[in-house]
Amino acid sequence: MNQLQRPYYPLSEFLRERFGCRVSKIPVHAGFDCPNRDGRVGREGCIFCWNPSFSPALQESPASLTEQIRVGREAVKGAGIDRRKFLVYFQSYTNTYAPVEKLRRLYDTALAEPDVVGLCIATRPDCVPGPVLDMLEGYARRWHLWLELGLQSAHDRTLAVIRRGHTRAAFEDAAARSSGRGFYVCAHVILGLPGEGRREMMETADFLSSQPVQGVKIHHLQIIAGTPLEAMYRCGRVAPLGLDEYLQLVCDFLERLRPDITIHRLMGDVLDDSLLLAPRWPEGKAQVISAVERELRLRGSRQGSRWLPDKGKNGWGGADDEL
Ligand code: SF4
Incomplete structure (x- = not known):
């Protein structure tokens, strides 16, 4: 990590160290479903999820994979951004939820595209059986590979809510089971989930620092129209975080993360702003990222400055029971 540049370890820096240039992600919708929607695990999905609001292809019937990659690559180049290498990001729904042969076909299609150097594959932790991990281990021998596991919170009570x-x-x-296979693991978390205060969120940071993960993607809870969370928001059962509160929380969270963990995101995003009910912060993503960096510098701290190697290893002395 270049300690002088940023008070945290961004994924962009990690990729530049490996590839010697900036690397862009191209998000795609490969037509997967999710076991938390199709009935295998649940029918209603996570309470915050209206996947098209976060995903590249707002439509349920996306263009072909190669076409999405071509459009994504052209969009990056058209914006005048000098990127010659790309990671295809299988983002929408659960991207390991299919037979291995089908997964292999889709991943091979993406990797055959020009300038693609690897994949990021978002999925659920209960959707990575041994044969899928064996296959990913094989890909990792030739390609740069991230497996992105949705955790959201380290608290079972919150996960139930x-x-x-x-x-x-x-x-x-x-x-x-993913550890030591040559690919990288990134955990997704959300700050501001119902029933969680600062203590629970910091415990999630401690927990992640104890895990064999190499990346963390931090989101703030967003209330999207049409989700079950909207009803909770309208009757006051969940309150969105204010920007100042979030800045403090995300800095506290970063201070507790191991310094070698790459940071893939510092806030959530929606593609269709009209669907976002709350919070509606005046600042955009770039300003929020700058504010996080400024706050860490003001504190004289950085990612990992409050990391305690033994914390979070075996729970938090029963703290989970006290929520
Ligand atoms: S957030 Fe992910 S795991 Fe939850 S319902 Fe949506 S697609 Fe499924």
């Missing part, structure tokens, strides 16, 4: 349909133990199991 948001209807994730899996436990913290499922994440621990998936991360442990």
